[in-house]
Amino acid sequence: MNVVLSRSRPLRAIRSFTAACSLAMLLSGCQSIGTDGIVASSAPSEISGPAASAIAGDMVSRLAEQIGPGKATVALKVDTSAFGQALEAALKGWGYAVVTDQETDSSTKVIQLAYVILPFDGQVLARLSTNNVQIGRAYTVTANGATPASALSLMRRG
Template sequence: MNIELFHSRGLRPLRSFAAACSLAIFLSGCQSIGTDGIVASSAPPEISGPAASAIAGDMVSRLAEQIGPGKVTVVLKADTSPFGQALEAALKGWGYAVVTDQKTDSSTKVIQLAYVILPFDGQVLARLSTNSVEIGRAYTVTATGATPASALSLMRRG
């Protein structure tokens, strides 16, 4: 292999591969609640409001592509973190009814939703999980928002 060629291309492909591997490991985490296999929700409080809103808006739009339009009730853990609040607002913006600790009647179709936001290598890894689907993506976070830094990762459960 020509070393000059390797250096002229830089380490970008290697970093992209490392980010993809990290995202795959992140998505295969085993931190679950109950017997349904959904991960426990968590988000660091230091994510700014604009970044949390950008990430939540993007992730909910991708989730809506997978679970359908907002005709179901989403059960979400109550959370006062900027991301928890932004996620609830984004879900409502897409037409989903959101309950946090309330009971729903047995005729209401509900989807349990959990999330994880983790800082990693200067980026933020985000994952949304339901009983049927998990989506994840890496984001570059700035003071004014966040932009996707990876392709969307999608896993369907049978």
């Protein structure tokens, strides 16, 4: 009996491993967010609205697991990218108040949030960062949306 092994399976495993390693490097090289303000966020303009919404929805649901749903005001840098708009909508959908450049009173708990969306090897690496939590994940993007292509990476700080 001859057994023919498919070459696509090892290649898929190597690509997944490469994406996971890239995500780990992306997360390990993150800038910290200081108390002075939020670092600039970035997302490529070529990500479609449906893909941006799918990624933002998944990432915000995972962030809410870490910081609690709707318990604070989230501060974001103003962004007109499809992902920036989808992220703001997803945060509001989870009950968070979102501020971009407004001042808040001292009694309001504000979570500063930054993100990075980075195309890599046919996938997209996404990261959300606060002062205390960083989450990241790789996604496979199509014209109709995006699906997770890796496990969630979570880093808690002090």
